[in-house]
Amino acid sequence: DVKVTQSSRYLVKRTGEKVFLECVQDMDHENMFWYRQDPGLGLRLIYFSYDVKMKEKGDIPEGYSVSREKKERFSLILESASTNQTSMYLCASSLNAGTGELFFGEGSRLTVL
Amino acid sequence: GENVEQHPSTLSVQEGDSAVIKCTYSDSASNYFPWYKQELGKGPQLIIDIRSNVGEKKDQRIAVTLNKTAKHFSLHITETQPEDSAVYFCASYNTDKLIFGTGTRLQVFP
Numbered sequence: 001d002v003k004v005t006q007s008s009r010y011l012v013k014r015t016g017e018k019v020f021l022e023c024v025q026d027m028d029h030e031n032m033f034w035y036r037q038d039p040g041l042g043l044r045l046i047y048f049s050y051d052v053k054m055k056e057k058g059d060i061p062e063g064y065s066v067s068r069e070k071k072e073r074f075s076l077i078l079e080s081a082s083t084n085q086t087s088m089y090l091c092a093s094s095l096n097a098g099t100g101e102l103f104f105g106e107g108s109r110l111t112v113l
Numbered sequence: 114g115e116n117v118e119q120h121p122s123t124l125s126v127q128e129g130d131s132a133v134i135k136c137t138y139s140d141s142a143s144n145y146f147p148w149y150k151q152e153l154g155k156g157p158q159l160i161i162d163i164r165s166n167v168g169e170k171k172d173q174r175i176a177v178t179l180n181k182t183a184k185h186f187s188l189h190i191t192e193t194q195p196e197d198s199a200v201y202f203c204a205s206y207n208t209d210k211l212i213f214g215t216g217t218r219l220q221v222f223p
Binding site for chain 2: 004048104
């Protein structure tokens, strides 16, 4: 069974803290994605990666960075968390870039106080 | 860039009725249109998709239609059941990424 695992389901952080959201997939997929989900705004792409060490900005990259040191792991980093980054974060992976099925993790709900 | 609009934002139906969710996209170059279902506490899951060379696709109780001229596509769920209750997202693939709609919360009442 395919699996995308996000390490933390719920996090509470303080403004200015550095936050790491970890994502691991066991499907040997080349492509990995980080989305942010907010009510009324749908899913918005933050960053994506089509290969190890490679990263591309999505639609809302400001305030975020990513790391992909290994094929199975894609990390989202908030260098200095702010209250407007309180949200649900979803990681996904896919076999085929673009038109392939996305497999999502269960999400990480981040609250920044 | 591509923009995807989705309507309605909420939809309530009686069990056994049909449900229709509609999306429009802006870029005529978009060529792939998936639908994802998100159940409470879970990540979205692909339920059906359609490519731009096809007008309609069915899978049991769900179907998707695509009108390229009008640049809109729709999800149809027939004989709805309580387990169909979820948030549904449409998406459009353009250039190098999927653009998602804003989601529709479907509630099916027994």
